[in-house]
Amino acid sequence: KAGVTQTPRYLIKTRGQQVTLSCSPISGHRSVSWYQQTPGQGLQFLFEYFSETQRNKGNFPGRFSGRQFSNSRSEMNVSTLELGDSALYLCASSFNGQNGYTFGSGTRLTVV
Amino acid sequence: KNEVEQSPQNLTAQEGEFITINCSYSVGISALHWLQQHPGGGIVSLFMLSSGKKKHGRLIATINIQEKHSSLHITASHPRDSAVYICAVNSGGSNYKLTFGKGTLLTVNP
Numbered sequence: 001k002a003g004v005t006q007t008p009r010y011l012i013k014t015r016g017q018q019v020t021l022s023c024s025p026i027s028g029h030r031s032v033s034w035y036q037q038t039p040g041q042g043l044q045f046l047f048e049y050f051s052e053t054q055r056n057k058g059n060f061p062g063r064f065s066g067r068q069f070s071n072s073r074s075e076m077n078v079s080t081l082e083l084g085d086s087a088l089y090l091c092a093s094s095f096n097g098q099n100g101y102t103f104g105s106g107t108r109l110t111v112v
Numbered sequence: 113k114n115e116v117e118q119s120p121q122n123l124t125a126q127e128g129e130f131i132t133i134n135c136s137y138s139v140g141i142s143a144l145h146w147l148q149q150h151p152g153g154g155i156v157s158l159f160m161l162s163s164g165k166k167k168h169g170r171l172i173a174t175i176n177i178q179e180k181h182s183s184l185h186i187t188a189s190h191p192r193d194s195a196v197y198i199c200a201v202n203s204g205g206s207n208y209k210l211t212f213g214k215g216t217l218l219t220v221n222p
Contacts, residue, residue: 033209037153043198043212056209088153097208098142103155 004093006104013111018079021107025072025093032074034066037088049074050097081111115139118199118213125220131186133216135199138180146173146184147198189220
């Protein structure tokens, strides 16, 4: 069965631009969660969606947003990019949001 | 104080050694996860625990709910076990998020 697919794998953006990242979950999984990983802060939770509804949001500014579509695919958007947004962005899918996470390979975003 | 603490931060071992990585948490949880991350970023879920002990091949994970502590053991370690091992918890109730430890960098030398 296909894994969790994140696109693109690598991205270079300029400060002030916006970016959209995509995550396609495992078939049948209705929960998609997003995480930011940086060398300084480690892995941090961004938000989680289940059946197109955001159920939890982490402590990130409003520039970070997301959505989930009816086919469970999810996108996250970061507006007005800052240098500090450079990170590996990972998504994970699960059946119900609490059990059995499968992670994507991540999108490495570099802001210059 | 972080909700999830791991120790040690770095661990170097010789091939064949028995490895233990520890995780302590300060919140009520519904589940604890052990994850493995290789260079390049991909994360693999190794175990999900809510009680007791689980074994998969040379890996064993245990959890003590009363003491809020979990351990990951690797028996007969091998250089391919070199990776970052991350402990993460689901807080109970409707909190559908993972909170992560800082990770343990394991290097196994041949």
